[in-house]
Amino acid sequence: MEVIHQLFEIFPYAVLGSIIAGFICAFLGVFVVSQRAVFLGASLTQASVAGVAFSFLHLINLEGYLAKIFNVDIEHNTFFHNFEPAFFSLAFAIICVLIFSQTYRQKYLTQDGVLGTMFVIAIALRIIFIQKSPVAEVSEIESILKGDILFIGATQFYTLLAITIITFLVFLIFQKQLKFVTFDPDTAMAHGINSRFWLLIFYLFVGMGISLTTRFVGDVFAFAYLIIPSSIGILLGKKISQVFFISALVGSVVPPISIYFAFILDFSSGPTAVALVFIVFLITYLAKKIFT
Amino acid sequence: MNSELIKFSDVTIGYGKKPIIEGISFSINENDFLGIVGPNGSGKTTLLKTLLGNLKPIKGDIVKDKIQFGYVPQRDVVQPLLPYSVYDVVMMGRYSLMGILGKPQKYDVDIVNECLKHVGIEELRNQSYNSLSGGQRQRTLIARALAVQPQILILDEPTNGMDTPSHYSLLDLITQLHDESKLTVIIVSHLLTDVANIINRLMLLEKNHFQVGNIEEILSEDNLKKTYSSDFTVAKINNEYLISSRRKN
Numbered sequence: 001m002e003v004i005h006q007l008f009e010i011f012p013y014a015v016l017g018s019i020i021a022g023f024i025c026a027f028l029g030v031f032v033v034s035q036r037a038v039f040l041g042a043s044l045t046q047a048s049v050a051g052v053a054f055s056f057l058h059l060i061n062l063e064g065y066l067a068k069i070f071n072v073d074i075e076h077n078t079f080f081h082n083f084e085p086a087f088f089s090l091a092f093a094i095i096c097v098l099i100f101s102q103t104y105r106q107k108y109l110t111q112d113g114v115l116g117t118m119f120v121i122a123i124a125l126r127i128i129f130i131q132k133s134p135v136a137e138v139s140e141i142e143s144i145l146k147g148d149i150l151f152i153g154a155t156q157f158y159t160l161l162a163i164t165i166i167t168f169l170v171f172l173i174f175q176k177q178l179k180f181v182t183f184d185p186d187t188a189m190a191h192g193i194n195s196r197f198w199l200l201i202f203y204l205f206v207g208m209g210i211s212l213t214t215r216f217v218g219d220v221f222a223f224a225y226l227i228i229p230s231s232i233g234i235l236l237g238k239k240i241s242q243v244f245f246i247s248a249l250v251g252s253v254v255p256p257i258s259i260y261f262a263f264i265l266d267f268s269s270g271p272t273a274v275a276l277v278f279i280v281f282l283i284t285y286l287a288k289k290i291f292t
Numbered sequence: 293m294n295s296e297l298i299k300f301s302d303v304t305i306g307y308g309k310k311p312i313i314e315g316i317s318f319s320i321n322e323n324d325f326l327g328i329v330g331p332n333g334s335g336k337t338t339l340l341k342t343l344l345g346n347l348k349p350i351k352g353d354i355v356k357d358k359i360q361f362g363y364v365p366q367r368d369v370v371q372p373l374l375p376y377s378v379y380d381v382v383m384m385g386r387y388s389l390m391g392i393l394g395k396p397q398k399y400d401v402d403i404v405n406e407c408l409k410h411v412g413i414e415e416l417r418n419q420s421y422n423s424l425s426g427g428q429r430q431r432t433l434i435a436r437a438l439a440v441q442p443q444i445l446i447l448d449e450p451t452n453g454m455d456t457p458s459h460y461s462l463l464d465l466i467t468q469l470h471d472e473s474k475l476t477v478i479i480v481s482h483l484l485t486d487v488a489n490i491i492n493r494l495m496l497l498e499k500n501h502f503q504v505g506n507i508e509e510i511l512s513e514d515n516l517k518k519t520y521s522s523d524f525t526v527a528k529i530n531n532e533y534l535i536s537s538r539r540k541n
Contacts, residue, residue: 030374033373034371034373034374035371036371036373173393174392176384176387176390176394177387177392179376179380179384180384180387182371183370183371183374183376183381183384184365184369184370184371184384186341186346186363186365186369187363187364187365187370187384187433187436187437188384188387188388189344189345189346190344190345190346190361190363190446191361191362191363191385191387191388191440192388193387193388234373234374237375238375238420239375239377239420240374240375240376240377240380242375243374243375
């Protein structure tokens with residue numbers, strides 16, 4: 001109990017943020033995994049990291065412009081101080097999504113081919129951007145790029161919370177359209193629902209969720225929580241509501257438990273969260289194999 | 293003479309600027325039962341996508357005033373990973389009619405139940421779509437297409453990969469939908485024997501060439517040779533077409 005008390009005292013936003021980050025990834029992951037577009041998650045996390053690396057080049061002084069417009073002192077404003085990496089992470093992910101959305105019903109390009117290309121290009125760009133960055137050591141930037149659950153502060157937490165609420169509301173309000181186009185886009189189109197538009201909306205929210213989670217908690221955590229909790233949900237859920245419930249439950253419960261273990265065992269929090277959710281997946285899979 | 297629902301005038305179809313078939317002119321009339329048949333890669337799916345409005349024609353005019361299509365895709369294009377219930381899947385057919393923010397009303401539920409009954413799967417209502425057999429899945433997709441209350445029902449390779457009893461029972465259902473419910477039906481298949489005995493109009497497609505008309509006019513050994521580049525024997529016994537490949541000796 002003392003450790004939990006200590007954790008909440010030292011890292012209150014990290015604990016709460018890990019719940020939100022796990023939840024949003026697991027929720028979006030149900031759609032991504034069922035669309036068999038898992039590689040999209042990998043490409044988006046890498047594009048987000050490349051976006052953050054780009055911000056370190058300081059080619060565009062966005063923070064300066066914004067500070068001027070809103071008349072604020074960047075040094076004493078955490079939101080503006082952290083704006084550029086999050087903005088470019090999001091921008092790169094959205095570019096990735098826009099390119100991917102053009103592959104819908106493409107005759108000459110496969111989705112896998114496009115995603116694979118974006119994946120390696122993002123990694124290559126990240127390396128180039130870091131090498132050309134004037135601000136710090138390569139290893140130092142690499143560690144910043146990777147994000148860390150324990151670095152989640154109030155700004156990151158509220159940004160994640162806002163994105164989660166907006167995403168959840170959009171998926172709730174437009175569930176008819178999003179359900180139909182992710183299940184069977186051709187028929188949805190034939191029945192008068194603009195699949196191209198709704199798939200773009202879907203992928204934009206996936207891009208937004210993944211890029212911000214990647215920025216705040218790291219690419220390994222974001223990618224793992226996009227796939228593993230939803231795979232557990234699909235394994236166990238007999239109804240669509242159960243799939244979402246189980247995925248969201250696993251996505252939001254395992255990360256704070258991982259922080260606890262990481263804290264007492266002196267492990268890195270992100271990889272511990274990934275290892276723990278994989279153990280949950282393994283137990284679920286074996287139990288399903290044995291008992292059904 | 294039944295009224296004209298769709299008219300193609302000198303239409304070229306294809307992807308981008310690359311034409312697959314040029315100069316397509318034909319009409320689809322009310323209560324037609326049209327079979328679109330041709331070898332793999334002949335442009336059947338491209339024609340279907342153009343007909344549905346999912347693909348723009350490269351050239352020519354297609355006149356179709358506010359036609360409501362009920363579309364039954366090939367089963368393997370539907371993602372079956374999430375456990376949507378049969379009811380959920382059929383209700384999707386009502387979505388486009390509810391408005392952007394609308395929720396299913398009692399009226400929609402009644403129509404869905406009626407469609408499930410119509411195709412004989414009302415007892416599967418709460419079962420998960422991904423746990424069904426091929427034939428049951430196809431019936432679910434047909435029920436969903438009927439839930440749109442369509443003027444034209446379009447089926448893309450509906451009997452693909454089915455066992456023999458499901459195969460014939462599905463063809464019976466499609467015939468019944470045409471004959472008893474007076475639906476205009478378009479069925480796409482690469483199996484000519486599948487459709488020849490149920491349709492009244494036939495379109496034979498091959499790359500850059502097509503023929504369309506009443507089945508009696510179109511289903512000839514000469515036309516089949518042009519389409520498939522091999523010899524066939526066509527015979528009519530007890531009002532049933534028998535089509536077989538002629539062996540080369």
